[in-house]
Amino acid sequence: MKLSSRYNQVNIFTSLIILVITGFIYYLFIHLILTNKLDKDLAVEEEEIRQYTHTYQKLPLPASYIDQQLSFTQAPDSLAGFREFSYVGYLNPKDNEEEPGRRLVTTVNLKGKTILITITKSRVESEDLVRVIFLITLAVTLILLISLFVINRFLLNRLWQPFYNILKKMKSFEVSKMETITAEPTKIDEFIELNSSVNAMASRVRQDYKELKTFTDNASHEMMTPLAVINSKLDSLLQTEAFTAQQGAILEDIYQATGKLSRLHQSLLLLAKIENNLIADTQDVDFKLLVELKLRQFQELFEQGGLSLELDLENKTVHMSRYLADISLNNLFSNAVRHNIKGGKIVIKLSEAALVISNSGKGFELRDHLFDRFSKSSESEGMGLGLAITKQICNLYGYEISYDHDEMHTFSILF
Amino acid sequence: MMKILVIEDEQALYESILTYFTGEGNVCEHAPDFNSAIQKIELYHYDCILLDLGLPDGEGLELLSRLKKLNKKDGVLIISARHSLDDRLAGLDLGADDYLVKPFHLSELKARVSAIVRRKNFDGDNVIRFNEINVDVFAMTITVNNKPLSLTKKEFDLLVYFLSNKNKVVTKNAMAEHLWGDEMDLSDDFDFIYTHVKNLKKKLAEATCKDYIKSVYGIGYKFTAI
Numbered sequence: 001m002k003l004s005s006r007y008n009q010v011n012i013f014t015s016l017i018i019l020v021i022t023g024f025i026y027y028l029f030i031h032l033i034l035t036n037k038l039d040k041d042l043a044v045e046e047e048e049i050r051q052y053t054h055t056y057q058k059l060p061l062p063a064s065y066i067d068q069q070l071s072f073t074q075a076p077d078s079l080a081g082f083r084e085f086s087y088v089g090y091l092n093p094k095d096n097e098e099e100p101g102r103r104l105v106t107t108v109n110l111k112g113k114t115i116l117i118t119i120t121k122s123r124v125e126s127e128d129l130v131r132v133i134f135l136i137t138l139a140v141t142l143i144l145l146i147s148l149f150v151i152n153r154f155l156l157n158r159l160w161q162p163f164y165n166i167l168k169k170m171k172s173f174e175v176s177k178m179e180t181i182t183a184e185p186t187k188i189d190e191f192i193e194l195n196s197s198v199n200a201m202a203s204r205v206r207q208d209y210k211e212l213k214t215f216t217d218n219a220s221h222e223m224m225t226p227l228a229v230i231n232s233k234l235d236s237l238l239q240t241e242a243f244t245a246q247q248g249a250i251l252e253d254i255y256q257a258t259g260k261l262s263r264l265h266q267s268l269l270l271l272a273k274i275e276n277n278l279i280a281d282t283q284d285v286d287f288k289l290l291v292e293l294k295l296r297q298f299q300e301l302f303e304q305g306g307l308s309l310e311l312d313l314e315n316k317t318v319h320m321s322r323y324l325a326d327i328s329l330n331n332l333f334s335n336a337v338r339h340n341i342k343g344g345k346i347v348i349k350l351s352e353a354a355l356v357i358s359n360s361g362k363g364f365e366l367r368d369h370l371f372d373r374f375s376k377s378s379e380s381e382g383m384g385l386g387l388a389i390t391k392q393i394c395n396l397y398g399y400e401i402s403y404d405h406d407e408m409h410t411f412s413i414l415f
Numbered sequence: 416m417m418k419i420l421v422i423e424d425e426q427a428l429y430e431s432i433l434t435y436f437t438g439e440g441n442v443c444e445h446a447p448d449f450n451s452a453i454q455k456i457e458l459y460h461y462d463c464i465l466l467d468l469g470l471p472d473g474e475g476l477e478l479l480s481r482l483k484k485l486n487k488k489d490g491v492l493i494i495s496a497r498h499s500l501d502d503r504l505a506g507l508d509l510g511a512d513d514y515l516v517k518p519f520h521l522s523e524l525k526a527r528v529s530a531i532v533r534r535k536n537f538d539g540d541n542v543i544r545f546n547e548i549n550v551d552v553f554a555m556t557i558t559v560n561n562k563p564l565s566l567t568k569k570e571f572d573l574l575v576y577f578l579s580n581k582n583k584v585v586t587k588n589a590m591a592e593h594l595w596g597d598e599m600d601l602s603d604d605f606d607f608i609y610t611h612v613k614n615l616k617k618k619l620a621e622a623t624c625k626d627y628i629k630s631v632y633g634i635g636y637k638f639t640a641i
Binding site: 217220221222223224225227228229230231232233235236238239243245247248249251252255256258259262279280281297300301304323 | 425427428431432434435469496497500501516517518519520521522569583584586588589595596606607610611631632633634635
């Protein structure tokens with residue numbers, strides 16, 4: 001729910017309640033005042049009749065005026081002193097229709113007899129007045145609500161526009177492009193503050209990014225140089241004559257450890273680069289072509305393991321870094337070879353929706369942590385980074401990688 | 416015979432490179448920093464310059480632009496610790512012939528330098544001769560005792576690799592990386608190299624070629640005339 005519509009909701013809801021309550025109180029008071037006035041009129045009339053009766057010792061003529069009726073009836077003595085106001089409906093003789101009225105029933109003592117006097121006054125006028133007032137109130141309420149709604153809808157939307165613009169710019173912000181977020185012209189203090197905070201944050205992020213990039217470069221350089229020295233010295237050592245087989249075996253172990261160390265280092269650097277989105281050569285990659293290229297590259301390894309291939313490749317173009325596409329295929333393929341059995345098979349399916357690589361092999365127990373760093377089965381010779389890197393690459397481009405196994409180990413990448 | 420300049424500040428590394436390249440009439444020189452490198456480049460011609468990008472007193476890439484301004488045709492191989500695509504592209508754009516990431520095998524370096532020198536050597540022929548073996552690298556043909564020999568792509572590459580590293584012990588590890596690329600995350604068991612070497616040896620023997628390829632300590636192989 002948008003802030004403005006939520007605000008609108010609350011605003012209109014409270015206005016409505018307050019207006020209804022006010023209207024009700026308004027109605028009540030006006031009704032009370034008007035009834036009070038009618039009662040006073042009725043009391044004046046009663047007083048006149050009493051004086052008339054007292055002076056002339058007879059009842060006045062039971063007259064009917066336009067909106068007033070008067071009648072007398074004989075009543076038993078027990079009712080002496082009775083006096084009561086009430087609302088009634090009565091027949092107005094002039095228009096000959098039922099009208100609401102206010103009635104005063106009282107008694108007067110005439111020559112020892114108790115006479116019941118009934119005075120009825122029409123309430124039509126006061127009812128009309130109340131109705132007019134009610135209608136006016138209703139109209140005002142409606143106009144108020146409509147104007148509130150319109151103001152909220154259009155003015156608020158316009159007021160919030162700078163906010164949405166900033167939001168849009170933040171969404172499209174890419175740290176590797178080193179662009180600045182331009183300030184959105186606005187007079188609202190909050191938005192000016194938001195603008196400057198966003199810009200400050202962006203420049204801080206850019207700064208961090210630059211530092212990180214420099215750091216990775218330096219770390220790489222500083223570590224690779226000694227490794228290069230070790231490697232070159234080993235190569236040189238090897239050229240000197242006369243090694244025993246035992247020394248040869250030791251040399252081979254050192255070679256392997258050095259090789260592993262440099263690959264490990266490169267993998268970790270690569271992971272850091274992917275995580276920080278430092279690889280920018282995104283382009284359209286013909287994935288089918290790449291898979292076929294990789295198959296040729298791995299051909300000898302497949303033959304070596306006596307592995308049979310089953311292929312089902314459709315055309316597929318992905319938008320990603322070619323370098324990373326290459327690496328993820330490398331990892332998945334070498335994984336399929338490494339965890340295979342002698343004379344096993346590899347099934348590769350590529351479609352518009354997914355790349356699925358299955359291989360025969362022994363069951364292994366790491367299913368939950370398969371994509372974690374440095375997780376590998378005990379007999380694996382790898383570093384346990386290949387799948388972590390592949391997953392990271394998939395994450396970067398929003399692909400979904402999953403593992404499944406029945407009689408085959410299956411990795412699927414959903415594009 | 417090649418004339419080579421190594422521009423590298425890490426003493427241990429350039430010493431190894433110089434030792435490895437010296438011999439067979441090769442002339443190797445060394446420059447530890449930007450200024451001495453510039454002086455040497457201006458004065459002499461080299462078949463190939465090995466350039467470390469991370470020099471202490473100036474960017475290696477700057478040297479490349481200078482070389483271009485001087486209109487020099489020397490081959491350039493960049494050695495860099497930076498495994499960055501941008502740097503690689505920047506280097507190749509500025510006219511470098513190849514890019515090798517540290518750490519590398521000396522045999523790989525030698526193979527790449529030899530390839531550059533062969534490519535630059537337009538006037539001469541591009542045939543590597545070794546006793547009865549003639550390899551035309553561009554036409555990708557081999558003759559042994561003047562009779563053509565047919566090899567697979569990998570076997571051909573392997574033979575050229577051996578010929579670039581004559582009389583040197585080449586490890587299986589280096590051979591695997593050369594043939595399949597170093598990003599393949601290969602298993603540490605390089606036994607499959609054995610199959611390829613065996614096939615190559617067999618084909619050479621069938622073509623009445625002497626057995627030059629010797630296995631060394633189980634680590635690797637040596638291509639030698641003895």
